[in-house]
Amino acid sequence: MMLAAEIAWTHIRARARQTLVALSGVAVGVGFSIMMAALMEGSQEDFIRQLVDALPHITVSDERRAPPPQPADAAYAAAEIHGLTPAVRRRGIKNPLATLDSLDGWIRGSAAPSVQTRGIIRYAGRDVGAAVIGIDPHKEPRVSNLVAKMRKGSLASLYRATNAVILGDRLAEKLGARVGANITVQGDKGRIGAQVVGIFHTGIRAVDESTVYALLKTAQILAAQTGLVNEIRVRLGDPMAALETARRIEDETGYKSVSWQEANEDLLSTLVIRNVIMYTVVGAILLVASFGTYNIISTITHEKARDIAIMKSLGFRESTVRGIFVVESALIGLSGAILGWGLGYLLCLALGSVQIKSPFMDTSYLPLAYSPLHYAIATAVAVGSSLIAGFVPARKAARVHPVEIIRGAT
Amino acid sequence: MSGGAPVIRARGITRVLPGVVPTTLVRDIDLDIGANEFIAVTGPSGSGKSSLLYLLGLLDVPTAGEILIDGRATAAMDEDTRAGLRLSTLGFVFQFHFLLPEFSIRDNVMLPMRALGRLSPEAARARAEELLASLGLAEHTAKRPDQLSGGQRQRVAVARALANDPRVILADEPTGSLDSKSSEQVFAILRDLVDRQGRTVVAVTHDLDLAARTDRRVHLVDGRIVEDRPTPGGEVEARVSG
Ligand SMILES: Nc1ncnc2c1ncn2[C@@H]1O[C@H](COP(=O)(O)OP(=O)(O)OP(=O)(O)O)[C@@H](O)[C@H]1O
Ligand SMILES: [Mg+2]
Numbered sequence: 001m002m003l004a005a006e007i008a009w010t011h012i013r014a015r016a017r018q019t020l021v022a023l024s025g026v027a028v029g030v031g032f033s034i035m036m037a038a039l040m041e042g043s044q045e046d047f048i049r050q051l052v053d054a055l056p057h058i059t060v061s062d063e064r065r066a067p068p069p070q071p072a073d074a075a076y077a078a079a080e081i082h083g084l085t086p087a088v089r090r091r092g093i094k095n096p097l098a099t100l101d102s103l104d105g106w107i108r109g110s111a112a113p114s115v116q117t118r119g120i121i122r123y124a125g126r127d128v129g130a131a132v133i134g135i136d137p138h139k140e141p142r143v144s145n146l147v148a149k150m151r152k153g154s155l156a157s158l159y160r161a162t163n164a165v166i167l168g169d170r171l172a173e174k175l176g177a178r179v180g181a182n183i184t185v186q187g188d189k190g191r192i193g194a195q196v197v198g199i200f201h202t203g204i205r206a207v208d209e210s211t212v213y214a215l216l217k218t219a220q221i222l223a224a225q226t227g228l229v230n231e232i233r234v235r236l237g238d239p240m241a242a243l244e245t246a247r248r249i250e251d252e253t254g255y256k257s258v259s260w261q262e263a264n265e266d267l268l269s270t271l272v273i274r275n276v277i278m279y280t281v282v283g284a285i286l287l288v289a290s291f292g293t294y295n296i297i298s299t300i301t302h303e304k305a306r307d308i309a310i311m312k313s314l315g316f317r318e319s320t321v322r323g324i325f326v327v328e329s330a331l332i333g334l335s336g337a338i339l340g341w342g343l344g345y346l347l348c349l350a351l352g353s354v355q356i357k358s359p360f361m362d363t364s365y366l367p368l369a370y371s372p373l374h375y376a377i378a379t380a381v382a383v384g385s386s387l388i389a390g391f392v393p394a395r396k397a398a399r400v401h402p403v404e405i406i407r408g409a410t
Numbered sequence: 411m412s413g414g415a416p417v418i419r420a421r422g423i424t425r426v427l428p429g430v431v432p433t434t435l436v437r438d439i440d441l442d443i444g445a446n447e448f449i450a451v452t453g454p455s456g457s458g459k460s461s462l463l464y465l466l467g468l469l470d471v472p473t474a475g476e477i478l479i480d481g482r483a484t485a486a487m488d489e490d491t492r493a494g495l496r497l498s499t500l501g502f503v504f505q506f507h508f509l510l511p512e513f514s515i516r517d518n519v520m521l522p523m524r525a526l527g528r529l530s531p532e533a534a535r536a537r538a539e540e541l542l543a544s545l546g547l548a549e550h551t552a553k554r555p556d557q558l559s560g561g562q563r564q565r566v567a568v569a570r571a572l573a574n575d576p577r578v579i580l581a582d583e584p585t586g587s588l589d590s591k592s593s594e595q596v597f598a599i600l601r602d603l604v605d606r607q608g609r610t611v612v613a614v615t616h617d618l619d620l621a622a623r624t625d626r627r628v629h630l631v632d633g634r635i636v637e638d639r640p641t642p643g644g645e646v647e648a649r650v651s652g
Pocket of ligand 1: 460
C-alpha cells in the first residue's frame with residue numbers, strides 16, 4: 001500500500017491545478033454542507049427551545065378526550081337515546097389539590113395549578129381583551145420561565161394588593177398603564193378592580209399584547225367559581241419525556257394531558273420535512289463535488305494507461321494498481337473535506353453575525369448549531385463519494401490488459 | 411551452458427483473437443527454452459514475434475496449449491498468481507523503455523522489488539544502485555527518465571527487468587529504437603546476462619547481425635515456427651524443440 005500511496009502522490013503532485021479544482025469542489029461541498037447543517041439544526045433547536053420554554057411541557061386541562069358517558073347511556077346499554085338534556089358538568093379539575101399531590105408523587109418535574117379565563121382590561125377609557133391566567137407565585141417558577149421574563153416587579157408582587165395583576169409589556173403600552181395603575185378587569189360573570197404590580201416581556205408579540213397574570217384567587221373570582229383550577233401545568237427535567245409522562249397522567253387522572261410535542265405536532269412534522277429537504281440538498285451538493293474527483297481520477301487513468309500497463313506487465317497485482325487510484329481519491333476527498341471544515345466554520349461565523357429583525361420577535365442572530373457531528377458526516381459523505389467516484393475508473397484501469405497498451409505503444 | 415529442465419516450455423500453444431474475423435496470432439507453437447540460453451526470435455513484421463513473447467511471459471493467455479514455467483502449468487492460474495510469477499521469475503524489456511516518468515531511475519528500478527516486497531527498502535535501494543552501476547549508470551540514479559538518452563533509458567529498463575533477479579529476460583526489440591552504438595551496448599549487456607550471470611534471454615529482433623550473435627534462432631512466419639536451430643558459430647549447441 002505504501003507503494004500505491006507513493007505513486008498516487010506523484011500523480012497528484014504532477015497535476016496541481018486539476019487537483020486543486022477537484023479539491024475545491026469537495027471543499028465547497030463540505031463547507032456548504034456544514035453551514036447548511038448548522039443553520040438547519042440551529043434554527044430547529046432554537047425553535048424547539050422556544051416551544052419548550054414558552055409552553056409548559058405538559059398541560060393537563062379539565063377536558064376529556066371522549067365526551068363523558070351520559071347517565072342514560074350507562075343505564076340502557078343497548079338503546080340509543082335521543083333528545084336528552086346532557087348532565088351539566090362542573091368546570092375545572094375535580095379535587096385539584098389531591099391531583100397535584102399525586103402528580104408530585106411520581107413525575108420527574110413539577111406541577112402547578114392555574115386558572116385560564118378571559119377578561120377585558122379597561123384603563124383610561126381603553127378596552128383590550130386578554131387571557132387572564134391565575135397562577136400560584138410559589139409554584140409558577142417551577143413550571144415556567146415567567147420569572148425570567150419579568151421586566152418590572154416580580155411574581156411575589158402579586159401578593160401586594162388585593163387584586164394584583166402583571167401585564168405583558170405591549171398590553172401595558174396599549175393601555176397606557178404603568179406599574180401602580182389601577183385597572184378594571186371585566187370577566188364573564190363579574191368585574192374587579194385591580195392594580196398593576198408588574199410587567200413582563202416574552203418577545204412573542206401575541207403573548208405580550210394579550211396576557212395578564214393574576215393570583216389563582218383573582219382569576220377564580222373573574223371566572224365566578226371558587227376553587228376552580230382548570231389547568232395543571234407540568235415542567236419536566238427532561239422535556240423529551242413529556243410524551244410518555246403526558247400519557248401516564250392522562251391514564252391516571254382521566255383528564256386530557258397534552259405534551260408540548262402533541263400540541264405542536266404539525267410544526268414538528270414540518271421539521272421532519274425540512275430535514276429531509278436539507279439532507280437531500282446536502283447530499284446533492286456532496287454528490288456534485290464528487291464529480292470533480294471522478295473527473296480527475298478518470299483523466300489520470302487515461303493519461304497513465306501506459307504506466308498502468310507497464311506496472312501490470314512487471315507483475316503488479318490488480319489490487320495494487322487499483323489501490324493507487326483509490327488512494328488518490330481518498331487524498332482528494334479527505335484534504336478537500338479538511339479545507340471544507342475551515343470554509344464551513346467561516347461560513348457559520350459569517351452567518352452567525354447576521355442580525356434578524358422580525359416584527360413578531362425580538363431582534364436576534366441567526367441561530368446556528370456547532371456540532372462535530374456535522375463535520376464528521378460531511379467528511380464521511382465527501383470521502384465516501386470521492387472513493388466511489390474514484391473507484392469506478394480505478395477498477396477499470398486496473399483490469400486493463402497490458403498487452404493491448406504495450407502493443408499500441410511500441 | 412544449456413541443459414537441465416527447460417525454464418519455459420510451450421506445448422502446442424495457439425492464440426486466436428476473437429472477433430468477426432478471428433485473427434490467429436500464433437499457431438501450434440512447441441518451444442523449450444532451456445536455462446542459460448540466448449534465443450533470438452526473428453521473422454517478418456506481423457509474423458507473431460511479439461505475440462509469442464507475451465504468451466511466454468504470461469502477459470497473454472493462449473487459446474489452446476499450455477505453458478510451463480519451471481514445470482508449473484500456467485493455463486489454469488488466476489491473474490494474481492500469474493502476476494506474482496511475472497514479478498519473481500520473469501523480466502521484460504520492451505522497445506519503448508516504459509519507465510514511470512515521475513520517478514527517478516533508481517525508484518523505477520526499485521518498483522518491482524517493492525511490489526514483490528522481499529527486500530527491505532534499504533536493501534532494495536542498494537540493489538537498485540548496484541544494478542544501475544553495473545550498467546554504467548551510477549551517476550544518473552537520481553535523474554528522471556526524461557533526463558537520459560534513449561540508450562541510457564533502455565539500460566535502465568534492463569536494470570528494472572533484473573530487479574527481482576529473474577531467471578528469464580524477455581525482450582521485444584530491445585534495441586529497435588536505438589542508434590547502432592547504443593544498441594551494441596544493450597546487446598552486449600544481454601549477452602553478458604547469459605554468459606556471466608547464467609540467465610536466459612529471449613529477444614525478439616529484426617537485426618540479423620545481432621541475431622547471429624545469439625545461441626539459438628527461432629524464426630517465425632505467419633505465427634508458426636519455421637526454423638529453430640543453433641546459431642551457426644554460436645558458442646552453445648541449442649537443442650531443437652520437439
Ligand atoms: N489487437 C489486434 N487485433 C487484430 N490483429 C492483431 C492485433 N494484435 C496483433 N494483431 C496481428 O497479429 C499479428 C501478429 O502481431 P505481432 O505484433 O505479434 O507481430 P510481430 O511479429 O511482433 O510484428 P512486428 O515485427 O511488426 O512487431 C499481426 O498480423 C498483427 O497485425
Ligand atoms: Mg512486435
